[in-house]
Amino acid sequence: MEKSEARGLSAIAGAVSEVASFSELLRTMVIRDLKLRYRNSVLGFLWSLLSPLLMTLVFILVFKVLTQTDIPNYPVFLMAGLLPWIFTQGSVAGGLHSVTGNANLINKVYFPRELLPLSVVLAGFVQFVIAYILLVAVLVAFRIELHATIVFLPLIMLLNLVFAAGLAMVVATVNVFFRDLQHLVEIGLLAWFFLTPIFYTLAIVRNTSFLGLDVHRWVFSLNPMATLVTDYRYVLTEGYLPIRHTAVTLVVALFLFGLGWYLMRRYSYRFAEIV
Amino acid sequence: MFSLLLAAFGNAGMDVEQFWALQDVSFTVEQGETLGIIGRNGSGKSTILKLLSRTLRPDEGRIEVDGSVFGLLELGAGFHPDLTGRENIFLNGSFLGVGHKEMGLLYPEIVAFSELERFIDTPIKHYSSGMYMRLGFSIALAVKPDILLIDEVLAVGDAAFARKCYDALAEVKRAKRTMLFVSHDPIQVRRFCDQVMWIEEGRIRSYGPARDVIQEYLQSTQGPMTAEVHMAPTDPAEEGDGPVKIVQSVLLDENGVETHSALPGETVTLRVRYEAERYLDDVIFGAALRRSDGLHVYETSTAESQGPVSVQPGYGTVECRLGPLPLGPGAYHISLAIWREGERMSPLHLLRNDLALFMGKPRGGHRGTTVIPHQWRVAAADSGVLPSVDKAVKPQPDMTSSSMSVPWSMPPEGLNMGRREEEYLGDGWHPVENWPPAVRWIGREARVVLTQDVARGTLVISACRPMHADRPVKGRVTVNGEEITTFRVSGIDFEDIVLPLDPVNEPTRLEIGLVMEETFVPAVVGIDPDTRELGLAIREIRIE
Numbered sequence: 001m002e003k004s005e006a007r008g009l010s011a012i013a014g015a016v017s018e019v020a021s022f023s024e025l026l027r028t029m030v031i032r033d034l035k036l037r038y039r040n041s042v043l044g045f046l047w048s049l050l051s052p053l054l055m056t057l058v059f060i061l062v063f064k065v066l067t068q069t070d071i072p073n074y075p076v077f078l079m080a081g082l083l084p085w086i087f088t089q090g091s092v093a094g095g096l097h098s099v100t101g102n103a104n105l106i107n108k109v110y111f112p113r114e115l116l117p118l119s120v121v122l123a124g125f126v127q128f129v130i131a132y133i134l135l136v137a138v139l140v141a142f143r144i145e146l147h148a149t150i151v152f153l154p155l156i157m158l159l160n161l162v163f164a165a166g167l168a169m170v171v172a173t174v175n176v177f178f179r180d181l182q183h184l185v186e187i188g189l190l191a192w193f194f195l196t197p198i199f200y201t202l203a204i205v206r207n208t209s210f211l212g213l214d215v216h217r218w219v220f221s222l223n224p225m226a227t228l229v230t231d232y233r234y235v236l237t238e239g240y241l242p243i244r245h246t247a248v249t250l251v252v253a254l255f256l257f258g259l260g261w262y263l264m265r266r267y268s269y270r271f272a273e274i275v
Numbered sequence: 276m277f278s279l280l281l282a283a284f285g286n287a288g289m290d291v292e293q294f295w296a297l298q299d300v301s302f303t304v305e306q307g308e309t310l311g312i313i314g315r316n317g318s319g320k321s322t323i324l325k326l327l328s329r330t331l332r333p334d335e336g337r338i339e340v341d342g343s344v345f346g347l348l349e350l351g352a353g354f355h356p357d358l359t360g361r362e363n364i365f366l367n368g369s370f371l372g373v374g375h376k377e378m379g380l381l382y383p384e385i386v387a388f389s390e391l392e393r394f395i396d397t398p399i400k401h402y403s404s405g406m407y408m409r410l411g412f413s414i415a416l417a418v419k420p421d422i423l424l425i426d427e428v429l430a431v432g433d434a435a436f437a438r439k440c441y442d443a444l445a446e447v448k449r450a451k452r453t454m455l456f457v458s459h460d461p462i463q464v465r466r467f468c469d470q471v472m473w474i475e476e477g478r479i480r481s482y483g484p485a486r487d488v489i490q491e492y493l494q495s496t497q498g499p500m501t502a503e504v505h506m507a508p509t510d511p512a513e514e515g516d517g518p519v520k521i522v523q524s525v526l527l528d529e530n531g532v533e534t535h536s537a538l539p540g541e542t543v544t545l546r547v548r549y550e551a552e553r554y555l556d557d558v559i560f561g562a563a564l565r566r567s568d569g570l571h572v573y574e575t576s577t578a579e580s581q582g583p584v585s586v587q588p589g590y591g592t593v594e595c596r597l598g599p600l601p602l603g604p605g606a607y608h609i610s611l612a613i614w615r616e617g618e619r620m621s622p623l624h625l626l627r628n629d630l631a632l633f634m635g636k637p638r639g640g641h642r643g644t645t646v647i648p649h650q651w652r653v654a655a656a657d658s659g660v661l662p663s664v665d666k667a668v669k670p671q672p673d674m675t676s677s678s679m680s681v682p683w684s685m686p687p688e689g690l691n692m693g694r695r696e697e698e699y700l701g702d703g704w705h706p707v708e709n710w711p712p713a714v715r716w717i718g719r720e721a722r723v724v725l726t727q728d729v730a731r732g733t734l735v736i737s738a739c740r741p742m743h744a745d746r747p748v749k750g751r752v753t754v755n756g757e758e759i760t761t762f763r764v765s766g767i768d769f770e771d772i773v774l775p776l777d778p779v780n781e782p783t784r785l786e787i788g789l790v791m792e793e794t795f796v797p798a799v800v801g802i803d804p805d806t807r808e809l810g811l812a813i814r815e816i817r818i819e
Contacts, residue, residue: 025369032366036357109346109353109370110329269332272325 015265018112025111029119034126048127049134052082059199071201073237076144079135080236081198081229084157087128088164088225089189094120095168096175096185103275113268114261117168125161132157139236147239156231159246163224163253169260173267176274196225224249296322297333297477304470306342306421307451311468311485313458313492319477320457324348324424327455342421342453345371347411356400360391360410363399367414381417388443389413390436409436416443423447426457441466441533465489465535493606493633517623518552519586519613524629526609536633539646542598543632547611549591549624556585557616558623560593565608565628566644572607583616600634603644607632736762736772736789753788 038044056078063069071077095117099106102116132153139146175181202220220226227245234240297319304310312320325331326338328346353370354363364385368378386395389409399407415423425444444467447454458464464471464485471488473481481488527544528534537543545562561576575595577584608628615623736752747763752772762772776785 021372022369024372024374028366028369028375032355032358032362035362036355039357104355105353105370107325107330108328108348110344111370272330 015112015261022112022115026115026119026122029115030122030126033119033123037123037127045127049131052079052086052131055082055086063199069200073144076135076139076237077201077233078199080233081196083128083131083135084160084228084232085193085196085198085225087124088160088167088228089193090124091121091164091168092171092185092189094124095172096182097172098168099172099176099271100179100275106271106275113271114169114264117172117260117264118165121161121165121168124164125157129157136236144237146236149235149239149241152235152241153232156228156235156246159250159253160228162257163228163249166253166256166258166260169264170256173260173263176267176271192223192225195219195223196229198229202226202230221245221248224252295477297326297474300474300477300479301336302472302479302482304453304455306453308470309448309454309456309468311456311458311464311471312474313464313471313489314474314480318474320474321348321426322477323474324426324455324457327422328424340422343372344422344424345415345418345420346424346426347415348424348426354399354407354410357398359398360386360389360395360402363410364414367411368418371418371420373418385410385413385417388416388439405436412440412443416447419452422453422455424455424457490606514625514627515613515622517613517615519555519558519623520550521547521611521613521624521626521629522550522590523548524611524626526630526632535631536635537598537600538635539602539604540599542596543600545595545597545609545611545630547593547595549586549593549613551586551588551591553588554586555615557583558586559583559614559616559619560595561612561614562595563610563612564597564632565610566605572602578616601646601648602634603646604634605644607634734774734776734787736774736787748791750789750791753786753790755786756788 034045038047041047043050056075059078059082060075064074098116098120099113105111105116106113136146136150136153171181171185197220202216227242227249231241231246231249234242300319300323302310312323314320322331324346325348326333327340328344328348330346330348353367355366358366361382364382365375365378368374368381373381386392389406389412391406391409394402394406399410402410415425444454444456448467454467456464456467468485470483471481471485471492472479473488473492481491524545524547525533526535527546528537529542531544534543547560547562549560551558559576559578561574561578563574564572566572577593609630609632610625610627611629612622612625614621749761749763751761752759752774754774754776759774760772
């Protein structure tokens with residue numbers, strides 16, 4: 001019993017040290033990924049800022065102009081939630097194909113396979129952080145009141161990163177064996193987008209009960225993205241951090257990360273045969 | 276110090292039907308040793324390298340590797356097509372655990388060896404397979420891994436670079452680095468490897484010193500006829516201690532690349548480098564060819580054409596072009612000698628069985644010891660009148676390697692099919708050099724004109740995409756303007772399109788067209804700059 005525990009621990013330590021020894025590779029892969037994202041496009045890296053801006057414009061058009069939503073500072077509200085959503089969605093979509101789309105590498109060189117989804121997620125994270133820093137800069141420039149809780153922002157980003165990375169590793173592994181997943185993920189992401197309060201606030205969702213369950217609570221308490229998106233907004237403009245929900249999300253994120261890592265470790269030896 | 280052990284492993288699929296790619300394969304390679312792995316396609320050779328490079332994991336058994344491993348497994352291993360050559364060098368370095376800084380130090384060496392200076396900032400999706408190979412190989416050499424795994428990659432690329440690679444590998448071997456070399460060319464394996472493992476159907480068929488295993492392999496693959504040939508002792512022997520000495524001897528193929536094998540009808544050049552201590556004016560250089568059973572096949576010397584020649588102190592070179600070789604399949608040895616006129620029996624220097632020449636067996640096969648140029652012609656049913664003289668069997672004047680027994684004429688001269696003379700398709704993608712001579716490319720179309728004699732025939736067209744392609748290439752094959760079949764080409768491996776042709780009663784002109792759906796850059800004669808996107812060639816024409 002003790003022995004197997006020790007072995008389990010040393011296996012984890014070994015896996016971590018292996019990935020650490022490939023940190024240089026991870027760095028190169030992230031850079032590669034960033035380079036490839038905007039290669040052959042005229043505006044290049046600007047797109048990582050431009051596309052959320054344009055999406056924000058679309059939402060403003062739809063919800064502010066057409067439906068007259070009364071959320072104050074609607075552009076800021078939108079951007080604060082949209083950026084993390086784009087990052088998370090990009091991580092899942094990118095992670096999904098990170099293994100199956102790199103058959104060339106999988107078949108020919110050895111490296112810890114976790115690096116494939118991780119590099120996609122990290123590349124997205126770099127863009128996300130830059131975009132968010134610019135958002136905060138814009139807020140400062142426009143004299144929008146910020147709160148001291150902004151110091152929690154990096155922590156929330158880190159939490160978001162762990163969550164996205166875990167999810168990316170899970171879908172990357174599963175997609176190798178069940179390609180059906182990629183179709184499901186498409187629909188799933190769409191549903192997830194609407195179930196996350198990105199262009200609306202939690203307040204507008206009525207407390208509906210369905211089969212005796214509180215829908216509001218179920219959908220939003222159990223949706224880590226709902227917590228994350230509201231967290232970003234709260235620390236930015238409300239000066240408040242919902243500790244309890246965030247703690248739940250932390251547990252979920254760590255669990256997903258552990259699961260993703262485990263799946264990768266456990267099944268990556270089969271990748272070369274299948275991909 | 277370094278040891279590597281594989282024991283009873285295999286590679287089971289997820290299907291109910293199990294297939295073991297390898298079983299009971301155990302071997303150890305010591306540091307500094309070179310192990311060659313030979314065997315037919317699909318025998319499991321490449322699987323061994325994949326296991327060693329950790330891209331596959333054995334289902335059973337274990338592998339112990341001590342040291343860093345670089346696997347040059349396939350073209351473009353670990354390259355990203357959208358990145359430039361420069362970026363890929365650093366990316367590839369990271370896969371090997373070589374950091375950015377270190378790689379920066381190796382970078383000039385890599386670029387210089389690959390000779391890709393002009394293209395190093397071009398995304399490598401525009402590279403040809405030869406250029407991929409140059410880049411990969413140059414990185415492998417520069418990084419100097421403890422263990423180098425090489426899988427057939429040298430088959431691609433132009434002759435000059437292939438030679439450079441082989442020289443570099445010989446250097447690796449001299450430097451006592453560990454190397455595993457997989458090939459189905461036993462000659463190259465013999466050149467680089469101390470030990471050879473012969474894999475057949477996933478098991479070790481034979482394992483031992485290179486010379487023995489390859490002998491065994493060649494006997495087995497060259498059919499029963501040669502297997503029956505008793506192998507005489509072929510160990511080299513040396514005699515004489517005169518003032519002129521042979522210092523180096525090689526056989527070169529038609530491209531000037533060192534070779535140990537040839538097909539009937541091909542020509543090889545024997546190049547001997549000698550060192551003379553003093554001036555002599557009555558020296559004769561001679562060469563003798565013996566079959567492996569000791570049969571004296573042929574002997575020639577400079578005395579026949581030149582008479583005695585004079586040598587100056589220092590080094591000099593003598594060359595002898597041999598061929599077209601009319602030799603049947605099997606192993607031959609060449610002995611070299613230098614003597615002074617009239618002193619044939621006491622040579623200045625004699626190297627007995629110095630060079631080995633393996634004659635391959637062309638497709639279709641030959642029986643017998645000698646290949647005689649010939650042409651069969653069967654007349655159509657006639658009125659019973661004796662055939663006139665001009666219908667009698669004509670000897671074929673020109674014997675080229677593949678067309679020897681093929682009743683096809685060369686395309687008529689002055690065939691007008693395109694604008695640019697150099698845009699031929701055949702060259703470079705053809706296993707048999709210089710044939711067919713003129714497949715012409717116009718935009719999306721390639722055409723070759725052949726004359727079919729009275730026989731049923733099969734035409735084999737080979738196609739490949741030298742570049743990594745995202746989507747398959749589609750095309751049609753037409754004969755005299757009529758569509759016969761369509762085809763798709765997706766990979767860098769040659770795919771054969773086989774066309775049965777109807778028998779004809781009299782020689783018929785056939786215009787064979789290859790029509791692609793999109794415009795591609797075809798194979799261009801001459802290597803640099805290499806922009807090939809599509810290789811297409813008429814590979815073979817068989818009679819049934």
